[in-house]
Amino acid sequence: MLDCAPMPTPMSHSSRLSSTDNVQLNEEESSTYRRLIGRLIYLTNTQPDIAFSVNNLSQFLSSPTKHHQQVVFRILRYLKGNPGSGIFLHKNSNNQLRGYNDSDWATYSGTRKSVTGFAIFLGESLISWKSKKQPTISRSSSESEYRALAATTCEIQRLTYILKDLGIPYIELAILFCDNQSAIHIASN
Structure with a gap:
């Protein structure tokens, strides 16, 4: 090669x-x-x-x-x-968590399971990411996106606790980005 x-x-x-x-x-x-x-x-x-x-x-x-x-x-x-x-950790970045998530509905043809993917940044530095098959079959793309949104929220919460335990202050609330309007409406409801 x-x-x-x-x-x-x-x-x-x-x-x-x-x-x-x-x-x-x-x-x-x-x-x-x-x-x-x-x-x-x-x-x-x-x-x-x-x-x-x-x-x-x-x-x-x-x-x-x-x-x-x-x-x-x-x-x-x-x-x-x-x-x-690869991963680059910026020396002078802010301490705000930003999460980006997405889902690929019914990706696997045999099982019809969806894939959750997310990336979470602390300032400009990527600190957590995941790409994983969802454990259950979603009936719609909205349900699949909502499950991805929930998984990303759990990870942001976990990282918030870790930052608090390490004594790293965060000034602003975490921001979570999602590209599915129906999942956003379900979450806000």
């Missing part, structure tokens, strides 16, 4: 993964795939931009296909093109 061309994104937006995508990998290739996914999971501690893609690929550890392997290689090509991207 040293001579490969870099990619601008870790995963194609139109890429939908399933266990019946393509030709199954042989045992040696499957073992290599599992090791790569393990290393990428570890790398998500400092590279939150690959969290969603690695989460998707880790669903197929038991029976990876050639298509899954190609997506892993795309992530590696993305990492090659972005060696300096």
